[in-house]
Amino acid sequence: MGKVAVAAAVVCVAAVSAAAVVVVRHRMRNSGKWTKALDILKEFDDKCQTPISKLRQVADAMTVEMHAGLASDGGSKLKMLISYVDNLPTGDETGIFYALDLGGTNFRVLRVKLGGVENVKKEFQEVSIPPNLMIGNCEDLFDFIAGELAKFVATEGEDMQIPAGTQRELGFTFSFPVKQSSIAGGTLVRWTKGFNIEDAVGQDVVEELTKAMERVGLDMRVSALVNDTVGTLAGGRYSDPDVIAAVILGTGTNAAYVERANAIPKWQGLLPKSGEMVINMEWGNFRSSHLPLTEYDESLDNDSLNPGEQIYEKMISGMYLGEIVRRVLLKMAVEAEFFGDTVPSKLEKPFILRTPDMSAMHHDSTPDLKVVATKLKDILEISNTSLKMRKVIVELCEIVATRGARLSAAGILGILKKTGRDTIKEGEENQKSVIAMDGGLFEHYTKFRNSMQNTMDELLGEEASKNVIIKLSNDGSGLGAALLAASHSQYREYIEST
Ligand code: ADP
Numbered sequence: 001m002g003k004v005a006v007a008a009a010v011v012c013v014a015a016v017s018a019a020a021v022v023v024v025r026h027r028m029r030n031s032g033k034w035t036k037a038l039d040i041l042k043e044f045d046d047k048c049q050t051p052i053s054k055l056r057q058v059a060d061a062m063t064v065e066m067h068a069g070l071a072s073d074g075g076s077k078l079k080m081l082i083s084y085v086d087n088l089p090t091g092d093e094t095g096i097f098y099a100l101d102l103g104g105t106n107f108r109v110l111r112v113k114l115g116g117v118e119n120v121k122k123e124f125q126e127v128s129i130p131p132n133l134m135i136g137n138c139e140d141l142f143d144f145i146a147g148e149l150a151k152f153v154a155t156e157g158e159d160m161q162i163p164a165g166t167q168r169e170l171g172f173t174f175s176f177p178v179k180q181s182s183i184a185g186g187t188l189v190r191w192t193k194g195f196n197i198e199d200a201v202g203q204d205v206v207e208e209l210t211k212a213m214e215r216v217g218l219d220m221r222v223s224a225l226v227n228d229t230v231g232t233l234a235g236g237r238y239s240d241p242d243v244i245a246a247v248i249l250g251t252g253t254n255a256a257y258v259e260r261a262n263a264i265p266k267w268q269g270l271l272p273k274s275g276e277m278v279i280n281m282e283w284g285n286f287r288s289s290h291l292p293l294t295e296y297d298e299s300l301d302n303d304s305l306n307p308g309e310q311i312y313e314k315m316i317s318g319m320y321l322g323e324i325v326r327r328v329l330l331k332m333a334v335e336a337e338f339f340g341d342t343v344p345s346k347l348e349k350p351f352i353l354r355t356p357d358m359s360a361m362h363h364d365s366t367p368d369l370k371v372v373a374t375k376l377k378d379i380l381e382i383s384n385t386s387l388k389m390r391k392v393i394v395e396l397c398e399i400v401a402t403r404g405a406r407l408s409a410a411g412i413l414g415i416l417k418k419t420g421r422d423t424i425k426e427g428e429e430n431q432k433s434v435i436a437m438d439g440g441l442f443e444h445y446t447k448f449r450n451s452m453q454n455t456m457d458e459l460l461g462e463e464a465s466k467n468v469i470i471k472l473s474n475d476g477s478g479l480g481a482a483l484l485a486a487s488h489s490q491y492r493e494y495i496e497s498t
């Protein structure tokens with residue numbers, strides 16, 4: 001080899017090794033970033049842990065707060081609202097009734113003909129609420145609702161006509177905290193779940209709806225005002241006498257249950273004949289030092305329309321789960337360049353990742369996680385993800401959903417404890433406790449639902465868990481509201497005597 005050739009070879013080797021060094025450095029930097037991303041995930045996972053011991057503490061705290069909220073108004077974060085429902089449906093209700101369900105992204109109108117449990121005819125329509133009305137003014141919102149209701153009434157068929165000379169009656173499911181003054185009256189305490197209409201707070205929502213119905217020329221009486229949890233409880237009880245509580249896991253979360261009237265110190269009315277009263281817990285506002293809160297929950301809360309409120313709801317419900325995932329991913333993108341050296345701009349947009357999309361990614365069963373890839377591309381405009389990265393995202397969904405599901409199970413254990421149904425008592429070996437469930441999160445997020453059921457079984461133990469049944473009561477709330485309108489009908493005496 002001549003001198004020149006040798007020199008060329010040396011240069012060549014040097015060039016190759018320089019390139020190799022660049023590649024290695026690049027890999028090291030990448031693996032450093034990868035480690036950092038996994039650290040963020042790991043730290044989040046650690047903070048989200050909900051071992052059984054912790055869940056028991058949460059359940060006990062729930063029971064304590066239930067007592068406090070029943071003792072006095074303002075005695076607890078849990079409002080423990082008195083529903084004025086002291087008689088749940090028996091199955092004997094008859095007649096044609098309307099129901100209206102307002103409480104989240106959609107509202108529903110429903111017409112039912114009641115003729116016994118095996119003979120219910122239902123017709124309904126679902127309308128989405130224009131987002132501007134959710135943060136506008138009271139009159140516009142109620143005019144819109146009354147208008148849609150009037151349109152639905154106009155579709156009444158021959159067999160759905162009420163007797164001549166009578167007035168149509170409605171059960172109004174209004175799923176926000178309301179301080180009731182009677183079965184058909186109550187004032188709005190505050191908004192939740194993305195609604196914020198200032199001039200409606202403190203107003204009687206039945207009066208507001210009645211005025212709006214008058215404005216659109218609809219003659220209808222609001223005979224019952226109920227929360228969706230109370231409606232679900234009533235709807236569930238109609239076909240199953242063992243239903244003792246209802247839990248909603250949808251956009252938000254809440255629960256109602258049947259309490260002994262003499263265990264409600266703040267109840268100042270007459271003791272009902274049944275001895276019972278349905279309590280709307282407003283459990284979404286529960287908070288406790290035992291809740292596994294993370295920095296992401298704290299920042300989500302700070303940036304929300306209702307900071308400091310609905311902390312339990314913000315860890316559990318459909319409105320928030322996808323948003324928690326987004327916040328963790330954003331941190332991974334910013335601090336660990338998880339998606340490359342620029343932060344995907346869509347990822348910075350609050351609430352862009354919805355829980356149904358999170359659920360679709362979490363349930364992705366394709367070997368190469370195609371669904372995850374598609375969601376990332378369509379929603380966040382992130383492409384070229386590796387399988388390894390997509391696995392991390394599924395893992396993140398698992399952490400967030402599992403925490404929410406296990407915390408909901410702990411809440412239910414709190415109710416069972418309060419009502420003495422968490423263990424099997426002598427002589428009550430066959431007493432079943434059925435929890436009527438509703439809401440899109442519970443209905444559609446299979447891994448969430450399964451995790452909740454497994455946690456419930458784990459918390460109760462083999463024996464007691466046989467007697468506690470978690471049951472989907474699909475749109476029980478609409479039927480329940482109609483049933484409560486029936487049992488509080490202005491024509492009740494007449495119907496009962498004929
Ligand atoms: P609302 O709570 O508004 O009355 P729903 O009970 O229908 O209404 O619940 C809707 C919520 O359920 C949505 O906001 C969403 O968070 C959640 N949800 C709906 N579909 C799914 C799904 N496939 N996977 C997970 N969550 C879902």
Ligand code: MG
Pocket residue numbers: 103104175228250439
């Ligand atoms: Mg609902």
